[in-house]
Amino acid sequence: xxxxxxxxxxxxxxxxxxxxxxxxxxxxxxxxxxxxxxxxxxxxxxxxxxxxxxxxxxxxxxxxxxxxxxxxxxxxxxxxxxxxxxxxxxxxxxxxxxxxxxxxxxxxxxxxxxxxxxxxxxxxxxxxxxxxxxxxxxxxxxxxxxxxxxxxxxxxxxxxxxxxxxxxxxxxxxxxxxxxxxxxxxxxxxxxxxxxxxxxxxxxxxxxxxxxxxxxxxxxxxxxxxxxxxxxxxxxxxxxxxxxxxxxxxxxxxxxxxxxxxxxxxxxxxxxxxxxxxxxxxxxxxxxxxxxxxxxxxxxxxxxxxxxxxxxxxxxxxxxxxxxxxxxxxxxxxxxxxxxxxxxxxxxxxxxxxxxxxxxx
Amino acid sequence: xxxxxxxxxxxxxxxxxxxxxxxxxxxxxxxxxxxxxxxxxxxxxxxxxxxxxxxxxxxxxxxxxxxxxxxxxxxxxxxxxxxxxxxxxxxxxxxxxxxxxxxxxxxxxxxxxxxxxxxxxxxxxxxxxxxxxxxxxxxxxxxxxxxxxxxxxxxxxxxxxxxxxxxxxxxxxxxxxxxxxxxxxxxxxxxxxxxxxxxxxxxxxxxxxxxxxxxxxxxxxxxxxxxxxxxxxxxxxxxxxxxxxxxxxxxxxxxxxxxxxxxxxxxxxxxxxxxxxxxxxxxxxxxxxxxxxxxxxxxxxxxxxxxxxxxxxxxxxxxxxxxxxxxxxxxxxxxxxxxxxxxxxxxxxxxxxxxxx
Numbered sequence: 001x002x003x004x005x006x007x008x009x010x011x012x013x014x015x016x017x018x019x020x021x022x023x024x025x026x027x028x029x030x031x032x033x034x035x036x037x038x039x040x041x042x043x044x045x046x047x048x049x050x051x052x053x054x055x056x057x058x059x060x061x062x063x064x065x066x067x068x069x070x071x072x073x074x075x076x077x078x079x080x081x082x083x084x085x086x087x088x089x090x091x092x093x094x095x096x097x098x099x100x101x102x103x104x105x106x107x108x109x110x111x112x113x114x115x116x117x118x119x120x121x122x123x124x125x126x127x128x129x130x131x132x133x134x135x136x137x138x139x140x141x142x143x144x145x146x147x148x149x150x151x152x153x154x155x156x157x158x159x160x161x162x163x164x165x166x167x168x169x170x171x172x173x174x175x176x177x178x179x180x181x182x183x184x185x186x187x188x189x190x191x192x193x194x195x196x197x198x199x200x201x202x203x204x205x206x207x208x209x210x211x212x213x214x215x216x217x218x219x220x221x222x223x224x225x226x227x228x229x230x231x232x233x234x235x236x237x238x239x240x241x242x243x244x245x246x247x248x249x250x251x252x253x254x255x256x257x258x259x260x261x262x263x264x265x266x267x268x269x270x271x272x273x274x275x276x277x278x279x280x281x282x283x284x285x286x287x288x289x290x291x292x293x294x295x296x297x298x299x300x301x302x303x304x305x306x307x308x309x310x311x312x313x314x315x316x317x318x319x320x321x322x323x324x325x326x327x328x329x330x331x332x333x334x335x336x337x338x339x340x341x342x343x344x345x346x347x348x349x350x351x352x353x354x355x356x357x358x359x360x361x
Numbered sequence: 362x363x364x365x366x367x368x369x370x371x372x373x374x375x376x377x378x379x380x381x382x383x384x385x386x387x388x389x390x391x392x393x394x395x396x397x398x399x400x401x402x403x404x405x406x407x408x409x410x411x412x413x414x415x416x417x418x419x420x421x422x423x424x425x426x427x428x429x430x431x432x433x434x435x436x437x438x439x440x441x442x443x444x445x446x447x448x449x450x451x452x453x454x455x456x457x458x459x460x461x462x463x464x465x466x467x468x469x470x471x472x473x474x475x476x477x478x479x480x481x482x483x484x485x486x487x488x489x490x491x492x493x494x495x496x497x498x499x500x501x502x503x504x505x506x507x508x509x510x511x512x513x514x515x516x517x518x519x520x521x522x523x524x525x526x527x528x529x530x531x532x533x534x535x536x537x538x539x540x541x542x543x544x545x546x547x548x549x550x551x552x553x554x555x556x557x558x559x560x561x562x563x564x565x566x567x568x569x570x571x572x573x574x575x576x577x578x579x580x581x582x583x584x585x586x587x588x589x590x591x592x593x594x595x596x597x598x599x600x601x602x603x604x605x606x607x608x609x610x611x612x613x614x615x616x617x618x619x620x621x622x623x624x625x626x627x628x629x630x631x632x633x634x635x636x637x638x639x640x641x642x643x644x645x646x647x648x649x650x651x652x653x654x655x656x657x658x659x660x661x662x663x664x665x666x667x668x669x670x671x672x673x674x675x676x677x678x679x680x681x682x683x684x685x686x687x688x689x690x691x692x693x694x695x696x697x698x699x700x701x702x703x704x705x706x707x708x709x710x711x712x713x714x715x716x717x718x
Contacts, residue, residue, distance in 0.1 A: 082410060082417075085416060
């Protein structure tokens with residue numbers, strides 16, 4: 001009788017363990033691939049994504065691999081197909097322009113999950129895009145630049161004129177003008193994410209045009225370094241760029257993909273995936289600010305902190321009417337606040353910003 | 362050593378070229394080992410990624426198509442001593458012309474496809490015609506003008522994809538609206554599009570033209586010796602215009618293949634420098650059309666392998682370095698080949714003189 005009971009218990013336990021472990025291990029085995037638009041040594045955008053990749057290996061114990069310097073062309077589909085053939089089931093394709101190819105490949109391989117960079121052009125059930133409200137950080141760095149400029153002219157080196165970058169330039173300008181309404185803002189477009197010499201020469205052009213602070217939306221610290229070499233100041237972007245120009249670096253925005261990437265992979269381990277266009281921001285620290293330069297006075301630091309708290313709390317809106325475009329036309333009426341969809345539709349620069357956007361409509 | 366050569370010539374050629382390739386891989390292996398990578402594993406991954414599976418072969422052939430077409434175009438121009446460095450721009454011009462048709466006209470497939478091919482060839486030809494005219498009538502060096510026109514063509518793409526061709530759903534990212542399905546090249550096998558057929562026909566025509574026609578004879582003569590050609594009464598100017606246009610047309614076809622056969626829209630970066638690699642392809646193939654086809658496949662394999670080798674943990678920079686090493690040493694071996702040829706020619710002449718005595 002006792003033996004029978006023991007046997008039954010043992011069988012029940014075994015079956016239970018079996019049913020629990022069965023699907024668990026099937027879902028748990030994930031090989032995670034990363035595709036980068038620049039080299040991991042870019043010290044900015046790609047570097048931060050590679051930090052997230054290493055974080056996945058350390059915390060979740062998943063196997064990862066990456067391929068760097070993949071252009072935003074049909075090349076990426078080729079690389080994704082190669083990864084899939086090597087048994088990779090999750091692909092982080094970390095450049096905006098990969099998206100169309102992500103969807104193409106994802107449709108051919110419904111069991112593979114591809115995570116791209118938003119805003120989403122297209123989604124599929126196994127495709128997700130992630131991005132952050134980078135403009136929130138740009139606004140805050142604008143406050144610092146507006147307070148710190150002596151020449152009253154601030155330059156901005158911008159990458160591709162896609163709407164999220166344009167939103168960042170506009171937010172930066174609003175941040176500057178919130179503390180220094182007379183400051184001039186000049187923007188130069190490089191039309192590339194990663195091209196250190198081009199980024200640097202764009203910054204030099206802005207310095208020659210009288211700017212004493214250069215902000216940027218580029219993958220590398222080149223613009224900041226150009227400012228440092230000219231004994232001027234700079235605002236970082238993408239990563240903590242302080243170490244590249246300790247005296248010139250005022251502060252900067254920083255991307256942190258570790259939690260969001262880990263969340264996605266953990267979800268997939270338990271069979272969960274949400275196809276969506278995800279936006280983080282200051283609130284979940286996908287976007288954050290780098291350390292302040294000691295030159296930035298405590299009252300300015302306090303002002304930035306206070307604004308940051310207000311943005312996180314939702315009590316302060318950056319894009320609030322009246323907002324006029326460069327031709328003087330009112331685009332956002334007084335008292336109105338831009339929705340996320342409207343911000344993602346930015347193809348115009350604010351009145352007062354010097355420099356055309358290639359996509360100006 | 363004078364008298365009968367120990368090896369047939371082709372064997373020597375293959376041995377020297379192959380030796381150069383091997384030497385490049387050997388030097389690459391030293392770098393890989395020195396930077397802490399397993400050379401054997403890296404090369405194995407590279408081979409598997411480039412040629413080791415039906416998928417890899419398919420991808421390599423897709424990549425070889427634009428190299429074949431631009432390579433043929435460059436080889437034709439070089440045969441006549443015309444230094445067309447502008448295949449990249451001509452490729453882009455062909456892509457632009459075809460994109461214009463695909464994005465603005467609504468035509469049935471049977472009209473659209475020939476239209477794309479003709480317009481693409483015409484676009485490339487027109488772009489090459491500019492330096493040809495400048496050379497024949499104003500004496501502008503075609504190396505400079507074809508090179509500069511590359512950048513202008515690329516900027517035209519920017520202008521169009523930021524402007525009237527912009528995809529309204531792309532958040533202003535620089536690419537055009539997608540092509541309608543009628544403007545997609547049919548595929549032969551997997552994703553290999555009919556550009557491959559165009560390339561093979563082009564090689565056939567070009568080989569026939571150069572070896573079997575009077576015009577081909579003129580082209581070769583002008584390339585070998587301009588004064589001799591002039592003395593023989595050949596119309597050099599007319600040939601410069603025609604050959605440049607034909608060379609550009611071939612590159613233009615490569616552009617059509619990329620937009621209609623691969624990406625199905627036009628955007629920045631449709632060519633990762635195919636028009637420049639074509640120069641090396643043509644050179645390594647010694648301007649022989651059928652050799653261009655073969656060499657294009659080898660180069661495509663090398664380019665594809667460059668991405669795959671990264672999955673073995675090799676950084677992109679080292680992957681590019683290995684590619685560059687192969688190019689460099691294969692081109693350097695040309696020098697060695699030339700010396701071998703000269704020695705052979707010399708010994709043959711000597712032998713002939715002895716017979717005559």
